[in-house]
Amino acid sequence: MTQGILALVTSTGCASASALxxxxxxxxxxxxxxxxxxEGSPRTACQLNPSxxxxxxxxxxxPPVRLSDVMLTLVGELRWQKFIVFYDSDYGKSLIATKKILLLGTK
Known part of the structure; x- marks a missing residue:
C-alpha cells in the first residue's frame, strides 16, 4: 500500500456516504x-453534498444485486492483497459473511 488510497468503493447508508x-x-x-x-435491491438515491x-x-x-460477485471477481483478477470494505448495515454484514471464504482465498 505504498501508493496510498487509489480509489474508494463503499456501500453504506446515506449519512455515512455523505461523510465519506x-x-x-x-x-x-x-x-x-x-x-x-x-434486501439487496437498489434504494432511492441519497442526496450528496456539492464540493x-x-x-x-x-x-x-x-446496480443489480450481482454487484458483490463482480467486486469479488475484480479483487481476484487484479490479485489485490489488501482492501477495505466499509459497511454500516445488515446488507454489508451478509455480504462479508457469504463471501468470506472467497475473500480469504485472495490473500
Whole structure:
C-alpha cells in the first residue's frame, strides 16, 4: 500500500456516504458509492453534498444485486492483497459473511 488510497468503493447508508464523500472530495480520491437496501435491491438515491471547489469525486450507482460477485471477481483478477470494505448495515454484514471464504482465498 505504498501508493496510498487509489480509489474508494463503499456501500453504506446515506449519512455515512455523505461523510465519506467529504473525505474523498477533500483528498481528491475517486469514490464509487453503491446504494443498496438491506434486501439487496437498489434504494432511492441519497442526496450528496456539492464540493466547495465544485469538483466531484463521488459517483453514486444503484446496480443489480450481482454487484458483490463482480467486486469479488475484480479483487481476484487484479490479485489485490489488501482492501477495505466499509459497511454500516445488515446488507454489508451478509455480504462479508457469504463471501468470506472467497475473500480469504485472495490473500
Amino acid at each position: 464523500q467529504s473525505l474523498t472530495d477533500a483528498m481528491h480520491i475517486p469514490h464509487l458509492y453503491v446504494q443498496r437496501n438491506t 466547495p471547489d465544485g469538483e466531484r469525486y463521488t459517483l453514486a450507482a444503484r
